[in-house]
Amino acid sequence: MYDPRMRQKALELLNEGRPVAEVNRRTGIPTTTLYNWRKNLSAQFERVLATCPRCHDRPVDEAAYSYLLGLYLGDGHIAHAPGHKGVFRLEIACGDVWPGLIDACADALAVVMPGLKIGRRASPGCTNVGAYSKHWPCLFPQHGPGMKHTRKIELVPWQRAIVDRRGREFIRGLIHSDGCRTTNRVRRTSNSGDRRHEYPRYFFTNASDDIRKLYTDSLDALGIAWRQNSARNISVARAEAVALLDGFVGPKY
Ligand SMILES: [Zn+2]
Incomplete structure (x- = not known):
């Protein structure tokens, strides 16, 4: 009945304690409706927030x-x-x-x-x-x-747009679910004695070619070097690439 964005806006303004007349002026929603909403604000909020960002055009974080x-x-x-x-x-x-x-x-x-x-x-x-x-x-x-790796996995345009804008969070989610950050410890013996080296690396393992491609495309977009480690496994091992991932992923916790 009302534009969902305006409805949410009106509830936020009422919640801030703005006068009904002002909320009416700013949202165009009739004052009688606003008075009714103000009587049970929390129930109204719940109803609005439980709506679907796609069906009800509610902005999503x-x-x-x-x-x-x-x-x-x-x-x-x-x-x-x-x-x-x-x-x-x-x-x-x-x-x-x-x-x-x-x-x-x-x-x-x-x-x-x-x-x-x-x-x-x-x-x-x-x-x-x-x-x-x-x-x-x-x-x-x-x-x-069926399983995700047995079917085509493609982002629809609105998802693509979000992932393009929020690639770091997307990569973080993928690594948090199907990836890990490990440290390889290597000891080298030479004339000057033993030397220990530590190589932090990120691995991502997924059976779906499409999902691995979404991961590596997002890495490419951020200029993070990767390589195919085995059929289902992608590794990020170069020091500067690992440092970039450390900036927004880090070890699991
Ligand atoms: Zn929906």
């Missing part, structure tokens, strides 16, 4: 979305919620050895889809962070039958 997309392409899946027609559950498997990543995942979900109840389901060695919504396929159109 691009940094959080890009990170979440990386996590989803790595270790996420979307399934029908049994017994609830049209409802889906998105789950992202997070290893229990990195509690910080479990929290980062839950935080990103809460920012992208505020108002949803975010659950943590334990399975051996990992915690599945997830939430129910009818709109997961809108946010992740890569959803489809």
Whole structure:
């Protein structure tokens, strides 16, 4: 009935304590409606925030979305919620050895889809962070039958645009799900004695050619050198490239 952006704007202004007349002037929403909204602001907020950025044209936090997309392409899946027609559950498997990543995942979900109840389901060695919504396929159109590596994975234009603007967060999400930062320690013996060298490296392993390509395209866009380590594994090993990744990824925690 009202432009969703204006509706959100109006609720924010009312929440700041602005007079109804001013909010009406700035949003065009009738004062009678504004008075009604002001009576139960928190319920109104919940209703607006639980809407879908795609279906309801609600602005999405691009940094959080890009990170979440990386996590989803790595270790996420979307399934029908049994017994609830049209409802889906998105789950992202997070290893229990990195509690910080479990929290980062839950935080990103809460920012992208505020108002949803975010659950943590334990399975051996990992915690599945997830939430129910009818709109997961809108946010992740890569959803489809079968495993991700058995089908074509392509970003749709609006996702492409976000990943282009938020490549660092996308790479961070991919590495947090299917990558790691390791340190190779090498000892060399020479006449002058033993010398130890440490080589930090990043690895990313995914069975999908398309997802690996999304990863390496994003690295290319940021000028980060990589090489194909084995059929499914991409390594970033050059010191300056590792330093660039350290600037926005770092070790898992
Ligand atoms: Zn939707």
